[in-house]
Amino acid sequence: MTSAPQSGLYRLNARDLPALKAASFELGRAFLSVDSLKARNVPSLLRAFQKSLAFPAALSEGCGRLDALRAGLIDLSWYPASGYVLVLTGFAPLSAQLTSFAALNEVLASAARAWQARSIPFCAFFIEDEAPQPPTT
Numbered sequence: 648m649t650s651a652p653q654s655g656l657y658r659l660n661a662r663d664l665p666a667l668k669a670a671s672f673e674l675g676r677a678f679l680s681v682d683s684l685k686a687r688n689v690p691s692l693l694r695a696f697q698k699s700l701a702f703p704a705a706l707s708e709g710c711g712r713l714d715a716l717r718a719g720l721i722d723l724s725w726y727p728a729s730g731y732v733l734v735l736t737g738f739a740p741l742s743a744q745l746t747s748f749a750a751l752n753e754v755l756a757s758a759a760r761a762w763q764a765r766s767i768p769f770c771a772f773f774i775e776d777e778a779p780q781p782p783t784t
Contacts, residue, residue, distance in 0.1 A: 654763040656755050659734075659772045667732065667772065676768065677728035684737025689713065689747050701725070713754050720758035720769075730768030738773055 659667060671678040681699040686692035693716055696702070702719045723731060733755075742748045755771045762769035 652763065654759040654767075654769045656752060656759065656771045657773070659774055661736075661774050661776050664734065664774055667734070671732040674730065675728060676730040676732045677723070677726040679726065679731060679733045680736065681733065682736050683741055686738075686741045688741075688744060689750060692741060692747065692751060713750055717754045717757055720754065721761040731762065731770070733769070733771040734774050735771065736774045739776075 668678055679700055681696055683692055683695045686695050693713070696716055696719070700719065700723075703725055720733075738748075741751065759769045759771065
């Protein structure tokens with residue numbers, strides 16, 4: 648998150664989210680969040696991104712396609728910053744749809760590579776809920 652070579656996709660436990668947010672602001676990174684809990688397929692996932700990231704009208708028109716999502720993620724000119732931290736919450740239902748989840752991962756990885764080529768950090772974090780602790784006996 649501190650430099651472009653660290654751009655990529657990560658998993659993060661929900662309990663670490665406040666520290667990630669604080670570090671993002673301290674480093675001057677745009678902190679962007681997408682709640683994908685209701686996303687069960689690519690079209691609903693794209694709507695979640697469009698709503699959460701407020702894509703400009705020109706990008707929103709094409710937001711029914713993964714290439715439009717990628718275009719939006721490698722632009723982000725409406726969020727000027729020294730780098731980008733994207734957190735995805737509620738992704739468990741989508742991750743059960745292997746094809747859709749793989750497509751999302753490819754779009755995010757492609758966006759990270761595009762930002763890395765410009766020497767600008769872009770990190771996407773899948774936020775995982777803490778696993779319930781088994782009862783002790």
